[in-house]
Amino acid sequence: MTDAKVVHLNKVAPEHSPNSPVGRLPVALIHVRDKAAQQLKQALQALFDNADDTLFEMADRATSNAEQNTFFEAMRDLRLKRKNIERSFLQKLFETFSALNQYEIGKSAQLDTVSFETLALIQNDELEQRVAVDSMVAKALSHDAQPLAHLTTRLNAIITKKLDEKTTPLGPEALCGAFLDACSSLGVEIKVKLIILKLFEKYVLSGLGPMYDEANQLLVAAGVLPELKSTPMRRRTAQQPGVSRAAQGEAPVMGAAPYADDEVREVFGALQELLSQVRGVAVPRRELPADALPISSHDLTRLLSHLQQRMPMQAADDIDLRRQLEQLLSRASAKSGKTRVVGEVDEDVINLVSMLFEFILDDRTLPDSLKALIGRMQIPMLKVAVLDKTFFSRGSHPARRLLNEIASAALGWGEQDDAQRDSLYQKIEQVVQRLLNDFVDDPAIFSELLAEFLAFVGDERRRSELLEQRTRDAEEGSAKAELARRQVEQALNERLLGKTLPEVVVRLLQEAWSKVLMLTCLKHGVESSEWQMALATMDDLVWSVEPHEGVEARQQLLELVPGLLKALRDGLTSAAFDPFATGDFFSQLEALHVQGLQRFKRSLVEAEVEQPVEALAEGEVAEGMAEMPLLVLPEPEPKVEAAVMVAVVEEIILSAPGETQPSEPEAVLPDDDEALLQVDNLRVGSWVEFQEDEEHKLRCKLAAVIKPTGKYVFVNRTGMKVLEKTRMGLAVEFRRGAIRLLDDALLFDRALESVIGNLRRLKNA
Structure with missing residues (x-):
């Protein structure tokens, strides 16, 4: 490395003064930092050099002008801000290195605790970004775990702070965090962010192995733990042939990062503690005989599978799951001669899943005709929760995502739709039937069904977005014509009236x-x-x-x-x-x-x-x-x-083609009326339900607000226009209670938040 390069990189983050609270870094660590910064800078330049081509290809494959413009705008934004992003990224890298020898007097390291006081729903965009980053980090860790572990060990030998693979400055998680911070100024949509993250994975994270090797060599040359030998990577316990993971007593973790165990235990433990504090109020208190023998989680899943096979023949709300489980346990007890019961942990899981589905089946956002289908997923969801406790803590869990995606797709489904012919209803029914028929103890089926369902709704969404765009274009054209008509009327009246x-x-x-x-x-x-x-x-x-x-x-x-x-x-x-x-x-x-x-x-x-x-x-x-x-x-x-x-004594009014006679004048509400504030809070993409009469409801989405005419245009889930209202007309509907906003937040997350809120209220009562 030349002196010029060192000077250039030091301009990014100048050394702290001797009086700085941050301790000086060892020379060997400075060499590691500068070499890594040089390599990362080159990788970032390769990322940005290729980003233009990637975004242009995406724009070329866009299905609408709006989508194409999104990618073109992202290309322009990225070109303008790439230097600032590079500078900010390297600045963050230097800051994390500088803090490695900072003493924190009187403060001991502690794990972050999960606070249900501040538990809030995660926005869809943030969730997608988090899922993408988790996946990238997990992949990088699986490829480069050993050289990163050696580097972390050597760093711990020469600095005051104690690092692990999550906190080391050159770890994939720290680098992803620094990159996201640097990109915070980009005004791009989530789909563009995910593309940029993919490029970061391709051009930066994929090259971490050689960077770790070189950093280790620099430290070895400086005499830092030269005796540290390579050891085989830790692998999962081999599965016995013909025996499932559940049979071996393992809880399969689908795609979870290797460091998730503490978080999983903490989240589920907090839920268990809440349950224990409300036993006898929210959940039944367990009165067990002295000789009661808990069954294993594997045996519980077998009993649930038995009930699951009977599910297609019955409606979801006709099944008393707890009573049927007790009947099966009574038979098992009679055969073995010992009282068999569900273990305490599994009992908590059953209670939690039961509460979640009580919320789901009472949720007014879900159409009643689809609740029956979704209700049949209760036993498969219970089984996966028994097998894998990350079900409660990980938003990206395939089973949770499948439930959320089904609920999201069903948001615009109307009761008047023909279930027998409707492709969405048929697809959801097919997914549920596959779960009931095929899910025994391998949760991988959820990932498979999730991929299939996402492909299906993706196709439907593209078709609806195309029709929706045409609807918007037509309405905007109509608005321009209306504005021109007013200009002509004004010109005629000025000269003739x-x-x-x-x-x-x-x-x-x-x-x-x-x-x-x-x-x-x-x-x-x-x-x-x-x-x-x-x-x-x-x-x-x-x-x-x-x-x-x-x-x-x-x-x-x-x-x-x-x-x-x-x-x-x-x-x-x-x-x-x-x-x-x-x-x-x-x-x-x-x-x-x-x-x-x-x-x-x-x-x-x-x-x-x-x-x-x-x-x-x-x-x-x-x-x-x-x-x-x-x-x-x-x-x-x-x-x-x-x-x-x-x-000419009356104003000239020109009629639009096909225009009917003007309707009765609308009611006028004061500017500070609460109903008008509700209308102003509507955003494009919001789903609402109109109560047309006592029997019929119309679910539709706000597709556009046409400013020149003040029209609010609503479409159904296929993108076809079904309704238009003025701002005042909508306010009147809100005031008389004929409109209800549909909550489009993630269903499972809303259910979990509701359950936690109810348990806390009962605890404090």
Whole structure:
């Protein structure tokens, strides 16, 4: 490593002063830090160099313009912020190294405790990110566990803090945390974040092994534990052929990180403690005979499997699980001659799962027709909880995720949907049936079913998003047309309201020229020269049919008419107006202009005749008489019927195509009304349930808020528009209790939070 590189990296995080509370690092550790920082910086540069291509490919495969724009915006954001992300990441790395020799006087290390006081639901995006990071860390640990363990041991030999694989500065978990912190300024959606995390795994975490080897060599060269020998990686106990994990007394952990055991014990232990404090209130108190012999978890799963096989023949709410278990245990006791009971831990699991499903089956968010299906999952979920206690602590657990995904997909399912034909209902029924038929003691089936169900809902979601986007585009187009219609109405009313004009001109402007103005407004906007020219043509037409006096006005009319007629004809042609109606308009307009010119001639003749002859000299009289015939038509004028005149006294209102008569005016609520606040808190993507009448309910999702018109557009789960309301109309519905917001938070997490809350309330009662 050159001096230049060392200086450059030190600029990222300057050394602490001698008076700093952070202790100085050994020289060997500084070498490890600087070498690792150099390697990590190169890996990050490779990540960003390849991110553009990856995001461009994703944009190319996007199914909608909105999705494509998401990836293009992410590319731009990443280009602008990559230097800051690199700098922030390396800064964090240097800070963690600098803190390794910091003494914490009077503070002993302790495990973080789980507080149910602050237990809150995890947002979907955060959960997905956490699942992705857990998976990345677990994979990196499985590949590079031995060199990382040696590095951690050597670091512990030369620093004051005690590290493990989670807290070591070069461990995958610390590096992931530093990268997420550095990327916090990125304004991208979760799907883009997950792509960036995948790139981090590919270009950074996959190269940790060689970095650990080099760091170990640097420390060995400095004399730090050179005698430390490589040892075989710790492997799981081999499974006996033909014997399941449950039969060996193991609790299979599906995808759990190797360091999850403490957390699992702590979470489940806290739940058990809550249960123990409310025995006899929330759960029955166990009164056991002195000779009672608890059955193993494996035997319990066998009994549950027996009940599970009978489940398809019965409705979920008809099964008293505890009573049926007691009957089976009574038979087992009679055969063995000893009283067999469920063990205390398994009894707690049964109570917890029972409470969870009580919440689920009472949840108003789930459609009643799907509750029966989901209720049949109780025994499979109970079995997996008995086998694997991470079921209660790990949000990414496949069984929990499967239940959450089913509930999320069912959110928009309406009671009026045809269950026999509906693909979602059939898919959920298929998943439940597979669980009941095939799940014995291998929880891997949940991962398999989860993958299948995610693929199914992914296809459905893409189709619905496409239709939903088309609905939004159509509504936005309609809103633009509505805004243009208002602009045209304003322009017409400004020029016509209060005036008395020939009826044909009013009709021409209202029925024909309004269409020209609409197209011009939509195509070019009201700031354009085309819009101003269309307004000027309308102004010229109005002026041309109004009464005017004087020679100058006659001359102006003669000059104006040819260009005016051409502009009118060109405009109506561009708007594809009916040519027959156009011809009729122009015939009547020609007659109006002829009348106007004749009126000019008559007024001039009358003015000449009224001059007193005495006042003229003889030469003037002769000259006047000589010119007189020029002002009088040589033949009698053809009689033209007087035009029908109309007074425009009411505002002109243009109707949209297919628009019905305006409905009754809406009720008006004060600005601070609680119902209006509820409407304003609605977000795009929120699911609601409308009570249409006593028997029918409509579930729909807010797809768009069209700002120009103030419309709230709702779609069903297929993306088809089913309802539109104004802000005030929605507020009125909220006020009369006809709308209910559906909670789209994760079902299992809501159920667990409710159970914990109830237990705590009972404990404090």
